[in-house]
Amino acid sequence: MAASGLHAAAAPAPAPSVPPDGSLQASMAPSHAGADMGAIAEKLNDPTASLISLPFQNNFDWGAGPDGDGFQYKLNVQPVVPIDLNDDWKIIWRTILPFITQEDVIGTSDQTGLGDLNTTIWLSPNKKHEGQPTIGIGPILQFPTATDDLLGAEKWAIGPSFIFVHQKHGWTAGILANHLWSVAGEEDRQDLSVTFLQPFLSYTTPKHTTFGINSESGYDWENEQWTVPLNVFITQLVKIGSTPVSFQLGARYYAEAPAQGPEWGLRISVTLVFPE
Known part of the structure; x- marks a missing residue:
């Protein structure tokens, strides 16, 4: 999720790896302003919410490579834009563009550049009933935008994506799933068949x-290999000027990874929120 750790809406690549301040707002009672921030905090946990956001997710991973001393930094820029189709339905456009720099992850070489871009387009109900779950379904696409062969798959890929979310009394639970198959690209690169699963659980306090x-x-069907990172995180929503901003700090442990995959990592995210 954009600000609550739900981000990697896309299957892993095979390479190792927010109103202006106005007179009405200025005159609002603090309790109303607090209620608005509380609603935003919960919406940030719901990938199907009608909320424009721009997360900048900084990921740091250690322990990869043949000698176990490799390091990777990945900045995921992840704009989320909901678009109303009518009173009943909307689409949610989610894109992930990674910038990667890594050392000693693949042999003793270093790489820096863009990774492959992923886009998910969900169709989701526009009306949400309190206490009832909601879903989104649609395609996911991967484009070979990597600027270094070792930072991407060099494949065009497409597949289905699904999101289920249930929120009640501050709790958010759900699962995001997708699968990518390669359909074109460099013939000398391995085909893609990757399943991504992201179960999530969070609780938001009255202090946002x-x-x-x-x-x-992720499960790589071509190599019969799981990658299973476990993430724990804390997120705080604040207002800077008139803009809500979410800050997140998280830690990650890889319960399962490829032979030369990472062992642990950290995440620091900043999300700009643009309420309607």
Whole structure:
């Protein structure tokens, strides 16, 4: 999720790896303003919410590579834009563009550049009933935008994506799933067939603080290999000027990874929120 650790809406690549301040707002009672921030905090935990956001997710991973001393930094820029189709339905456009720099992850070489871009387009109900779950379904696409062969798959890929979310009394639970198959690209690169599963659970307090846990797991069918990172995180929503901003700090442990995959990592995220 964009600000609560739900981000990696896309299957893992094979390479190792927010109103202006106005007179009405200025005259609002503090309790109303607090209620608005509380609603935003909970919406940030719901990938199907009607909320424009721009997360900048900084991921740091250690322990990869043949000698176990490799390091990777990945900045995921993840704009989320909901678009109303009519009173009943909307689409949610989610994109992930990674910038990667890594050392000693693949042999003793270093790489820096863009990774492959992923886009998910969900169709989701526009009306949400309190206490009732909601879903989104649609395609996911991967584009070979990597600027270094070792930072991407060099494949065009497509597949289905699904999201289920249930929120009640500050709790958010759900699962995001997708699968990517390669359909074109460099013939000398391995085909893609990757399943991504992200179960998530979080709780948001009246102070707009969220505590959560998730797993951004992937299964590579071509290599019969799981990657299972377990993430725990804390998120705080604040207002800077008139803009709500979410800050997140998280830690990650890889319960399962490829032979030369990472062992542990950290995440620091900043999300700009643009309420309607």
